[in-house]
Amino acid sequence: MSLYLHDIPLSQARQAFHDALQHAGLWQTLGKEDIPLNENALGRVLAEPIWALRSSPHYHAAAMDGFAVRAEQTRGAQPSAPVTLNLPYAAQYVDTGDPLPDWANAVIPIENVESLSAEGQITADVRHPARIRFRASTVPWHHVRPLGEDIVATQLVLPAGHVLRPYDLGAIAASGHVTVSVARPPRVAILPTGTELVPIGTELKRGDILEYNSLVLAAQVKAMGAQPTRFPITIDDYDAICARVEDAAQTNDLILLNAGSSAGAEDFSSRVVEKLGRLLVHGVAVRPGHPVILGILNRADGTCVPIIGVPGYPVSAALTVDIFAEEIIARWLGRRPVELPVETVTLTRKVTSPAGDDDFMRVAIGRVGEKILAAPIARGAGVITSLVRADGLVLIPSGVQGVEAGEPVQARLYRSKQEIDRTIFCIGSHDVILDVMAQFLSDHERRLVSANVGSQGGLVALKRGEAHLAGSHLLDPETGEYNLRYIRQYLPDLPVRLVGLVNREQGLIVRRGNPKGVRSLQDLARPEVAFINRQRGAGTRVLLDYHFEKLGIVPETVHGYEDEEYTHLGVAAAVASGRADCGLGIPAAAQALELDFVPLFHERYDLVIPKIYAESDLLEPLFDLLKSQLFQNAIRALPGYDVSIMGKVFLED
16 A cells, blocks of 8 residues: 555645645745845845945046036037136046036046146146146036936835845945845755765765765755755664654754655655654655655744655755745745746657656757757666756656657756857767767867767767767678768768777676676677677677677577667676676776776777768867877777777768
8 A cells, every 4th residue: 555645746735835834824034134245145135125325426426537627618629729728726637436526517538638837838747737728528427427327315226035146235335235134044954864875985885875965955955045954864763763853843944854755664754744743745746756745843832844855866856855945945035936047949859758747857958050959868866967967957747748859848947058059969879988078178168968879879860950970880791891881871961071089999898807707709698697788779789789690699599688778888887786797898988897808899989970060160179179189198098999090081071
């Protein structure tokens, strides 16, 4: 029997939480505090509007170095008929910012004035001449900052609820304030729970899980304007968790109880909330983040504090805080909830979605031609790197079971349009070189975003106009040539430039010491050897099948042939974890996870680039990089690479 109270729609869960907070008197600002007007006010939220106490400037001020005059006395001045005024009664020297004499209403810049002695001779004393001569008239209030030009006393400078920016502090100071009234920041307690959790810096052993969710959640709520407190890890013990939650509730405005929110035997969060207060929601129809808990806790003094049971998986945890905590914190601070800019994007591949859930999907975004494309990122709830790589968030609403490739969707952007326009989309075969390339390109204001779909998948993406380039190493078994046949097959009408990147080794990645004694492809037919394969369409899979055919090995006889990974590092991870004994890949992946490597083949890895992008400003730094000795040396330092072909053009349509 399910222990969920019920899996309810997101809108219904939000409403239940809002109603409970409102009933408890918690759906309002928490209070205010007066703080000194200094740089520490940056990012705080105004609790009261700022009304100007004085004007700025509070006098008529010179806007230039020069001479204060009455504009009427300059009439008729021309290059051939200059006007002369005597100091100090008809003109007076002023520096920028000086008050104007009461009788003056204009300033003639010093560079437009000839300084004269009492006898009418030009003098070097430009600040204290007896007379001045000028050859152009001026108008009233020219080169003058009149009183109140910037701020007029009593006017509204900034409204309540405004988040203070650096230049706001200057405006507040200019309007006469020395302190500022800001909203009291909510105090948020973050409580990680789980016997398997260990603190950052711990030497990990099998079964340990590094506890970094509280670090992420604390940073999230701090960015929202709250003051987080990270509590120590609490083991999976009902009484211990109750005690920790009860303690945190006494001094905090919001509790984030991390993990223990699903229906497992050691998931205590719902029981804790029921004991200490009222459980409102257990299970929300969102992906990721399904087992969310919302509740209200009772304090000893009769007041209440809200609690959110945050799922343990990192992506689910982060999304839960974004969805539920942000709007509460915004309400308590008196500001508007953060609204990310929205852009219409085109999905690069079909995605499916649970029909009953609001499905939040993270995407990498880039502009290719006239289209802004969104490539879905790995969607596992535990894939923290999906948060790092995401450029935006797409919501597939409840009732929609998926979206086809090429369909337009709305994406909330995490990055600016300028960053997106500087993004190079690389879709195709995986190689760790692409990560090195991304780092080097970042020094040239370019972002390289790569999606690993295999060599054939990369060519298909180019055909559909969904990438700027593709990594490919497709062997033609008849000619021994790389990529040319497949370019003609998949891209018959698209002019491309085929550029060599590296010659590289391929071989078998095996566990340290090679306990199964795997020395060749023939060993894969042994029943006790578990193999991990690459996905269909990957160049490595094509290479494997080519050699299997030459050797007469029937793929179905290889244990694990149907088990697939999308990257060389994925293959290495499968071997390192014991999921497989070996897999075909590159030595750099074996080295990364401290595995052994059995070299078997050499192959060419190329970049396939449509000519329209090969000649664009966007990719110009890429071609400069291929000529860079610094970059080439970085690749030489990795095992199994030969850079002698780097930058060589093998095809130019």
